[in-house]
Amino acid sequence: xxxxRKNPAISNLLMVSPLAAVLFVFLVLPIVLIVIVSFWxxxxxxIIPAFEFDNYAFLxxxxxxxxxxxxxxxxxxxxxxxxxxxGFTVAYYLAFHIRSQTWQIxxxxxxxIPFWTSNIIRMISWxxxxxxxxxxxxxxxxxxxxxxxxxxxxxxxxxxxxAFVHLYTLFMVVPIFNTMMRIDKPLIEAARDxxxxxxxxxxxxxxxxTKPGIMIGTxxxxxxxxxxxxxxxxxxxSQSANVGRLISNDIALLQYPSASATAxxxxxxxxxTIGILLRFVDIRKEL
Amino acid sequence: xxxxxxxxxxxxKRYGATxxxxxxxxxxxxxSYTCLLGPSGCGKxxxxxxxxxxxxxxxxxxVLAGRDVSHLPPAQRGTAMMFQNYALFPHLSVLxxxxxxxxxxxxxxxxxxxxxxxxxxxxxxxxxxxRLPDQLSGGQQQRVALARALITxxxxxxxxxxxxxxxxxxxxxxxxxxxxxxxxxGISFIHVTHGQDEALAxxxxxxxxxxxxxxxxxxxxxxxxxxQTQFVAQFMGGHNVVALPAGHFAIRTDAVSVTEPKQGxxxxxxxxxxxxxxxxxxxxxxxxxQEVLALIPDATFFADPHYxxxxxxLHWDANDQHKLTA
Numbered sequence: 066x067x068x069x070r071k072n073p074a075i076s077n078l079l080m081v082s083p084l085a086a087v088l089f090v091f092l093v094l095p096i097v098l099i100v101i102v103s104f105w106x107x108x109x110x111x112i113i114p115a116f117e118f119d120n121y122a123f124l125x126x127x128x129x130x131x132x133x134x135x136x137x138x139x140x141x142x143x144x145x146x147x148x149x150x151x152g153f154t155v156a157y158y159l160a161f162h163i164r165s166q167t168w169q170i171x172x173x174x175x176x177x178i179p180f181w182t183s184n185i186i187r188m189i190s191w192x193x194x195x196x197x198x199x200x201x202x203x204x205x206x207x208x209x210x211x212x213x214x215x216x217x218x219x220x221x222x223x224x225x226x227x228a229f230v231h232l233y234t235l236f237m238v239v240p241i242f243n244t245m246m247r248i249d250k251p252l253i254e255a256a257r258d259x260x261x262x263x264x265x266x267x268x269x270x271x272x273x274x275t276k277p278g279i280m281i282g283t284x285x286x287x288x289x290x291x292x293x294x295x296x297x298x299x300x301x302x303s304q305s306a307n308v309g310r311l312i313s314n315d316i317a318l319l320q321y322p323s324a325s326a327t328a329x330x331x332x333x334x335x336x337x338t339i340g341i342l343l344r345f346v347d348i349r350k351e352l
Numbered sequence: 353x354x355x356x357x358x359x360x361x362x363x364x365k366r367y368g369a370t371x372x373x374x375x376x377x378x379x380x381x382x383x384s385y386t387c388l389l390g391p392s393g394c395g396k397x398x399x400x401x402x403x404x405x406x407x408x409x410x411x412x413x414x415v416l417a418g419r420d421v422s423h424l425p426p427a428q429r430g431t432a433m434m435f436q437n438y439a440l441f442p443h444l445s446v447l448x449x450x451x452x453x454x455x456x457x458x459x460x461x462x463x464x465x466x467x468x469x470x471x472x473x474x475x476x477x478x479x480x481x482x483r484l485p486d487q488l489s490g491g492q493q494q495r496v497a498l499a500r501a502l503i504t505x506x507x508x509x510x511x512x513x514x515x516x517x518x519x520x521x522x523x524x525x526x527x528x529x530x531x532x533x534x535x536x537x538g539i540s541f542i543h544v545t546h547g548q549d550e551a552l553a554x555x556x557x558x559x560x561x562x563x564x565x566x567x568x569x570x571x572x573x574x575x576x577x578x579x580q581t582q583f584v585a586q587f588m589g590g591h592n593v594v595a596l597p598a599g600h601f602a603i604r605t606d607a608v609s610v611t612e613p614k615q616g617x618x619x620x621x622x623x624x625x626x627x628x629x630x631x632x633x634x635x636x637x638x639x640x641x642q643e644v645l646a647l648i649p650d651a652t653f654f655a656d657p658h659y660x661x662x663x664x665x666l667h668w669d670a671n672d673q674h675k676l677t678a
Contacts, residue, residue, distance in 0.1 A: 249437075249439060251435045251436070251437065251439035252439050252441060254406050254426075254433075254435070254439065255433075255435055255439040255440075255441070255500075256441075256452070256456075257406070257425070257426050257427070258404065258405075258406070258426045258427060258432060258433050258453075258501075259427065259452045259453035259456055259500070259504065260426075260427030260428075260453050260456045260457060260504070261427075261452075261453075261456045262456075265456050269452075269455070269456075270441060273443045274442070274443055
């Protein structure tokens, strides 16, 4: 036994094996299963193991697929733009305008308070606010800003994106804040010494040095939004669809092979998107 | 040339209730190398940062070339600063780091690169223009920082402990280069340091600061040779501070010679002897429980050696005895 432990090759192997086993059982195996099932044949009442491309052929042959994928990208892109601008501003304020570390930590924790409740509850709580006779509409009417309720506040793309932004902005704030805190303060002084004004410092020093954080936040937000189905269902009142909903509908109808095929295409799409994103920025420094 | 001097007039820095710099007055000579010397927390860095404009002046004013610059932004003062850890932009190449201030001014790329290359030539780094700061050694990073500061054509270059991040060997080489560069450029360098040897090696003038005030200022040789206060004598090193009936005096350790007892003015017992190569350092206890250090050339010492416990006489010239005011 002692001899075994002394052998570095064996002890290394023992050390990586728990994580490897967990990843294999809970990540690799399920994906392999999904890949296999995606080639099976399904009828209205049965699922037959097979190896055929019917599911994929149907998926790529249907115009619905393209609309839904387009919708998914649209949600991801708009949510990304909103979370990035809010997240960057919040992180910038926390990192560069709050001088005392105590306040920095206090305000940072304040940002996380909404995350003490579940996603679903935070999402549903928008419904009474945005509804036809909800708080937003009645307040605006009582102020005389509008004469009749705004219809597109709830059960619309607006509501979906609002909920996404609300749910996922923190995933942008945290990595950006983290990267910003690592920027050496003398660098800002050096820039000012060289005659840079506030906007020039932001553009030439802070943004380039925050890129890895922005990229990590982007990966979080894009993958979360692209894989989501429940937010879209609740906030659009089942009027819009994204790929997640397509899969969930198939599962509800017990069409597992078709759901698997869609899941695989979505997985590849997301991986491709991240692959392209990583081409732009080297995030290894952050890890 | 006109009046290019930098002058501090009752410059004060307060942080809340604490006073970091207490109403200091000083006139820096133009084209000179001045060292701000003192222990940490003495206010030397705050003074430098106020001159640079990275710290607001609580009271008093900073006048450069006849112009009150106390409240101008850093880049409009005619000063440039070299930061302690160089603060090079890690995402920019050496060339772009040096050209940064020109880019901020809106100089077009080709033109600013030509100028930046000229600066890199001055600090002998042309062949590394494409590297990132991470890929340079400490000494090379320092030259880049120097080039980046000098490209703004400052009247005064401010250096905040520029040599502290380097190893001892490089430190000595770089200080020679700094000195040479100052002579070549003919501008004022103000250099903050806590090392007295560095200050002595580099400076025309030394300002010794302690407890937020200037303790003593003047030509390097005067400050070392004739310290006015006990603090300066001890901080500059190489001095004995002795309390005599007429008051406190500073005597350079190498001005003390050892004689037979009864011959010299003061008698004492040898407490320790340390061989230091060119010199022997001998310490003796004299009346009043005071320690006096004598630095004796090794040949002189070994011609007539003394050992711990010996009774000896200590002698020095009246000219070497400097009265301390505090």
